[in-house]
Amino acid sequence: MMKEWYEALMTKLLEKAIAAVRKLSPERQDELAEVLLSASSDIPLQVTEDERLAIEAGLADANAGRFATGEDVHALFAKHRTV
Numbered sequence: 407m408m409k410e411w412y413e414a415l416m417t418k419l420l421e422k423a424i425a426a427v428r429k430l431s432p433e434r435q436d437e438l439a440e441v442l443l444s445a446s447s448d449i450p451l452q453v454t455e456d457e458r459l460a461i462e463a464g465l466a467d468a469n470a471g472r473f474a475t476g477e478d479v480h481a482l483f484a485k486h487r488t489v
Contacts, residue, residue, distance in 0.1 A: 427439075430488070440452075
């Protein structure tokens with residue numbers, strides 16, 4: 407099977423990620439597309455006021471030395487993993 411031209415320009419990891427994203431809902435695909443586009447450009451990611459406040463709270467926790475444990479992070483990812 408011949409690859410499409412754009413697939414020849416992607417790394418294997420990016421191909422794997424795109425294949426996984428294709429299986430998600432259109433809404434989730436759009437969310438991840440926004441993140442990817444933001445990360446690959448000079449245009450900042452647009453966040454809501456609630457998201458901005460959550461980011462600021464997280465930065466304040468980090469500055470105060472309050473971090474999630476490895477167990478906390480593992481449990482969170484296990485709870486929300488879709489793939």
